[in-house]
Amino acid sequence: VREDVYQIMESGLDAMYVVCGTEKSILIDTGVGTGDLKSLVQKLTNTKIDVYLTHGHRDHFGGTTQFPSVFLSPYDFELTRDIDVDKRKEYVEKMIHTGAADKESLKEMRILDWGNKPELKPITNGQKIELGDKTLTCIEVGGHTNGSVMYYDEGNNIIFSGDGANPIMVLRKKADVDYKTYVRNWISKVKAINERINDQTCICAGHDIIERDVWYQLIEMSERYLNG
Numbered sequence: 072v073r074e075d076v077y078q079i080m081e082s083g084l085d086a087m088y089v090v091c092g093t094e095k096s097i098l099i100d101t102g103v104g105t106g107d108l109k110s111l112v113q114k115l116t117n118t119k120i121d122v123y124l125t126h127g128h129r130d131h132f133g134g135t136t137q138f139p140s141v142f143l144s145p146y147d148f149e150l151t152r153d154i155d156v157d158k159r160k161e162y163v164e165k166m167i168h169t170g171a172a173d174k175e176s177l178k179e180m181r182i183l184d185w186g187n188k189p190e191l192k193p194i195t196n197g198q199k200i201e202l203g204d205k206t207l208t209c210i211e212v213g214g215h216t217n218g219s220v221m222y223y224d225e226g227n228n229i230i231f232s233g234d235g236a237n238p239i240m241v242l243r244k245k246a247d248v249d250y251k252t253y254v255r256n257w258i259s260k261v262k263a264i265n266e267r268i269n270d271q272t273c274i275c276a277g278h279d280i281i282e283r284d285v286w287y288q289l290i291e292m293s294e295r296y297l298n299g
Contacts, residue, residue, distance in 0.1 A: 072273060073227045075205075077115055078280065081105060083172040084163060085130045086279050088231055090224065091116040092202020098122045099222060099231050100277065101134030101141070103159050105182055109137040123194060123209075125233025125277060126219040127151045133159045133182075140190035144211065144218030148191050156184050194220060207231075210264060214242050214257030221264065230268055234277040236261055238285050251297055258293035265290065 072078050075091040081102040088099040089112055096116040101108060101124070112120055122138045124131055127147030132154055135141050143151070159182050166172035196211040200222070207222045212235040222231040234241070244253045265286050268274075274281050 072275060072280070073229060076224075076227060076229065078275065079108075079111065080279070082176045084166055084177075085277060086275070087134075088275050089115050090202065090205060090207065092118065092205045094118060094201075094203030096120050096202065097200060097207070098138075099275075100125055100131040100233065101138070103130050103163055103182065104134030104136065105163065105177065107137075108134045121200075122189075123200065123222060125221065125231065125235065126216040128216065128234070129154045129159055129162050131233065131277060133162075135189045136183075136185040136187045138189050139187065140192050142192045142194040144195075144220050145191075145193045146213075147216050147218030150216060150218075151191070156182055196220075210260075212236070212257065212260045212264070214253075214260075215240075216243060217245065223264070223267065225267075227273075228269070228271060229273045229275060230264070231275045232277070232281075236274070236281075236286060236289055237276050237278065238281060240289060254293055255297060258290060258297075261286065261293075262290055 077089045079087040085102045087102050090097050096118045098112050098120055122141040124141055124143045127143055127150035132151050163177060167174045194209050198209045200207040205224060205226055207224045210221045210223055212219050212221055215234040219233060219235045221233060221235050244250060270283050
């Protein structure tokens with residue numbers, strides 16, 4: 072993606088990213104967990120590796136059983152409680168059925184439980200992640216899940232948006248909040264981030280790198296909806 076920044080694609084299921092620093096490296100999201108992700112990441116860096124998640128869905132949390140701890144918004148802790156091997160397999164089968172995932176490369180998939188339940192560590196809005204020569208900032212955005220966050224590497228001009236801004240945008244509303252309020256809260260945060268990035272920003276989303284125009288379209292569609 073950039074020097075010392077890598078994308079790992081999981082056969083169309085999701086995208087993960089490794090940001091290598093001089094003192095520490097981070098893995099952003101862990102995918103469904105269809106193989107030995109930890110060994111792959113260790114080939115990319117010689118430093119300590121911490122894991123940061125954009126949100127708590129099974130296609131981003133599934134590979135966490137290889138790691139002792141992960142950082143995640145506390146608002147999504149509960150989402151991860153019942154993610155197990157069966158639910159991860161179910162997701163893969165669904166993605167193959169819809170044509171979104173590569174059936175051929177997944178025919179010998181190994182969805183393993185590595186025998187570890189990672190410690191969930193809280194990440195909060197504005198928190199800085201220092202890697203030595205790089206600094207990332209956590210930005211709360213919500214919308215897709217209550218705890219969806221993005222990670223902004225201003226120095227490299229990259230934002231890791233998870234599923235907080237995607238071409239296929241799924242918003243999961245709280246039961247006690249009306250739709251317009253929910254959309255308004257989410258899009259106000261997207262618009263604020265939109266002012267911080269520029270047309271050269273690399274947008275590393277939860278399922279691939281996406282075009283800058285997606286952000287403008289999301290804002291336009293949301294404003295049309297809010298305006299009736």
